[in-house]
Amino acid sequence: MIRLVATFEALKVATSSLRANKLRTALTLTGIIVGVTAVIAVVTIIKGLDQTVAQTFSSQGSTVFTVSKSPLIIKSREEFVKFNRRKDLTHEDAEAIARLCPACWRVGIAANAIETVKYADQKAENVQIRGVDPITMFDIDGVSIAVGRIWSESEGASGREICVIGPDMLKNLFADAPADKAVGQELRIDGRPYLVLGVLEPRGSIFGFSRDNVIYIPYSTYQKAYGGRRSLITFIQVPAAEQLEAAQDQVRTIMHNRRHTTPESEDAGFAVETQDVFLNLYGSATSNIYIVTIGVAAISLVVGGIVVMNIMLVSVTERTKEIGIRKAIGARRKDILTQFLIEAVMVTAIGGAIGVGTGFGLAYVISALIGFPLLISVASAVLGVSVSSVVGIVSGLWPAWRAAKLDPIEALRAE
Amino acid sequence: MSDATLTISPTENVIKPRTEVDGHDPEMLISMRNIWKTYQMGTEAVHALHGVSFDIPRGEYIAIIGPSGSGKSTLMNLIGCLDTPTQGQYWLNGKNVSEMDDDELARIRNQEVGFVFQTFNLLARATALHNVELPLIYGGVSASQRHEMAKTALTAVDLADRVTHKPNELSGGQRQRVAIARALVNHPSILLADEPTGALDSHTSMEIMDLFERLHSEGNTIIVVTHEHDIAARAHRVVSIRDGLIEKDERIR
Numbered sequence: 001m002i003r004l005v006a007t008f009e010a011l012k013v014a015t016s017s018l019r020a021n022k023l024r025t026a027l028t029l030t031g032i033i034v035g036v037t038a039v040i041a042v043v044t045i046i047k048g049l050d051q052t053v054a055q056t057f058s059s060q061g062s063t064v065f066t067v068s069k070s071p072l073i074i075k076s077r078e079e080f081v082k083f084n085r086r087k088d089l090t091h092e093d094a095e096a097i098a099r100l101c102p103a104c105w106r107v108g109i110a111a112n113a114i115e116t117v118k119y120a121d122q123k124a125e126n127v128q129i130r131g132v133d134p135i136t137m138f139d140i141d142g143v144s145i146a147v148g149r150i151w152s153e154s155e156g157a158s159g160r161e162i163c164v165i166g167p168d169m170l171k172n173l174f175a176d177a178p179a180d181k182a183v184g185q186e187l188r189i190d191g192r193p194y195l196v197l198g199v200l201e202p203r204g205s206i207f208g209f210s211r212d213n214v215i216y217i218p219y220s221t222y223q224k225a226y227g228g229r230r231s232l233i234t235f236i237q238v239p240a241a242e243q244l245e246a247a248q249d250q251v252r253t254i255m256h257n258r259r260h261t262t263p264e265s266e267d268a269g270f271a272v273e274t275q276d277v278f279l280n281l282y283g284s285a286t287s288n289i290y291i292v293t294i295g296v297a298a299i300s301l302v303v304g305g306i307v308v309m310n311i312m313l314v315s316v317t318e319r320t321k322e323i324g325i326r327k328a329i330g331a332r333r334k335d336i337l338t339q340f341l342i343e344a345v346m347v348t349a350i351g352g353a354i355g356v357g358t359g360f361g362l363a364y365v366i367s368a369l370i371g372f373p374l375l376i377s378v379a380s381a382v383l384g385v386s387v388s389s390v391v392g393i394v395s396g397l398w399p400a401w402r403a404a405k406l407d408p409i410e411a412l413r414a415e
Numbered sequence: 416m417s418d419a420t421l422t423i424s425p426t427e428n429v430i431k432p433r434t435e436v437d438g439h440d441p442e443m444l445i446s447m448r449n450i451w452k453t454y455q456m457g458t459e460a461v462h463a464l465h466g467v468s469f470d471i472p473r474g475e476y477i478a479i480i481g482p483s484g485s486g487k488s489t490l491m492n493l494i495g496c497l498d499t500p501t502q503g504q505y506w507l508n509g510k511n512v513s514e515m516d517d518d519e520l521a522r523i524r525n526q527e528v529g530f531v532f533q534t535f536n537l538l539a540r541a542t543a544l545h546n547v548e549l550p551l552i553y554g555g556v557s558a559s560q561r562h563e564m565a566k567t568a569l570t571a572v573d574l575a576d577r578v579t580h581k582p583n584e585l586s587g588g589q590r591q592r593v594a595i596a597r598a599l600v601n602h603p604s605i606l607l608a609d610e611p612t613g614a615l616d617s618h619t620s621m622e623i624m625d626l627f628e629r630l631h632s633e634g635n636t637i638i639v640v641t642h643e644h645d646i647a648a649r650a651h652r653v654v655s656i657r658d659g660l661i662e663k664d665e666r667i668r
């Protein structure tokens with residue numbers, strides 16, 4: 001009961017003391033706020049990115065892998081030269097895989113180009129033109145048709161100029177007209193006219209890049225327009241993730257045979273990859289960001305803690321007389337200790353809470369600008385406030401201890 | 416153990432030599448035996464008190480008088496349990512406080528001693544009511560009971576209409592009365608006043624001394640430490656301190 005009453009008094013004293021020195025309190029808070037803001041903002045942003053990335057790659061999913069001439073990520077010029085010397089991956093390679101790999105479920109090929117697309121007087125730049133075959137590539141890519149239709153098998157083989165457009169095209173070329181208005185229209189890619197057969201469902205954007213800024217055309221048409229010499233990528237889907245390894249092994253064997261290489265060869269002549277390479281790259285990039293941020297936050301929390309300690313020492317000196325009075329009328333060491341500790345923790349906890357708020361605010365602004373979901377995590381908010389409270393305890397302990405062991409007679413003499 | 420000779424009794428008819436228990440007189444509110452206080456000043460040991468012994472019965476109004484440097488402040492700090500003697504025994508209300516640690520002393524100060532200081536020593540940011548409540552807070556009294564007791568104490572010093580005022584909104588005399596209310600609120604065994612009128616004009620000083628007289632007549636034990644003879648003259652017994660020893664101990668009324 002004594003503890004409770006005295007602690008409540010300490011809380012009131014701390015509040016009124018912080019209120020009485022508003023400017024000082026604000027300045028003391030700054031260090032803690034900056035540190036917590038940085039951590040909360042980065043953690044929140046990265047969590048948002050994580051979710052975006054996970055969703056993006058799961059749309060193809062962990063059941064898809066690729067065979068290509070060179071890997072998705074090239075680490076050096078030497079590698080680039082080496083991969084560039086390899087034989088192009090061809091339609092025949094894809095057909096061989098489809099024929100010879102029992103674990104493979106869907107096999108498709110895709111090749112990409114970036115073009116300017118025109119419709120009437122409208123123009124869309126940097127549109128991804130994706131030549132695919134067969135139409136199961138739409139399933140492998142995880143896209144589906146919203147309005148209209150995909151080309152038929154015979155149309156796909158015919159080399160006719162037909163296409164299925166991503167929803168960004170409606171916005172950029174058709175002035176946001178409904179999808180059915182676009183179907184049947186003719187647009188020009190690289191000067192050639194293409195008939196719009198259908199419009200895709202929107203997929204949103206990742207890292208500010210729209211995934212709907214795309215036009216699918218049959219691979220035969222792509223070949224006609226851009227020539228057969230461009231290397232294509234073979235996409236292979238297995239029914240379930242467990243079969244991925246087996247399918248990759250089979251595909252490697254088939255490709256080694258076709259390139260006349262063995263697993264021991266200096267250069268296999270092809271690359272078998274899953275989207276994991278992106279996830280790994282992304283993971284190592286974000287973990288570096290985490291480390292740097294935590295370092296910055298740690299430094300600013302240490303500095304903030306030193307500021308709090310300094311201010312608390314000033315506060316103890318200023319209030320020596322008050323401490324003397326309180327001790328004279330019966331405050332024990334722990335009452336005084338608690339009083340100053342509560343004050344220090346209150347400053348840092350408030351700083352932490354404000355930091356959590358500004359951190360989420362900053363994350364909100366950045367996520368709105370870049371375009372990924374804002375994931376407010378209660379755990380990181382709790383962590384932000386509790387870490388800063390710990391900073392308060394650590395930095396308040398020494399000043400509070402000095403106050404607690406003041407001699408009441410000496411303290412009363414202070415002015 | 417019988418050791419009645421150490422008891423300095425102001426008048427034999429009031430305080431008779433008694434049989435002591437454990438080296439002190441259990442009937443006395445305050446019983447000090449051979450109290451020494453030594454300060455180390457560099458390499459030199461300075462004796463502020465050289466073996467002081469005396470008793471104060473319950474309900475007494477006593478003045479401790481002496482010039483500065485006489486050791487009276489040291490004695491006051493010991494009586495008020497703000498400090499412990501280097502040597503000797505001090506019983507307050509039957510408890511041997513000479514060997515208590517910091518927290519036990521804080522508890523005794525809270526329960527047994529009501530301080531009144533020359534410079535009032537009120538908390539500047541707190542209202543009169545909160546100042547008076549402070550000893551109760553450290554005594555663990557609940558809020559509602561605290562308000563009640565503090566209001567009663569403020570009423571007793573005629574400040575019922577000033578409860579929400581802060582010290583800087585009160586006159587010197589009113590501040591000292593708030594301090595007296597704070598000293599009394601816990602119903603301590605002793606009211607210990609250190610130069611209580613030192614910061615007040617003569618008219619207000621007399622009002623405060625009248626208040627002490629009234630509080631004494633209501634049964635409180637009052638100890639006033641002063642260097643002013645006319646203030647000491649208001650007490651019923653005067654103990655004079657000089658050079659760390661009791662020079663004179665006389666009953667004056």
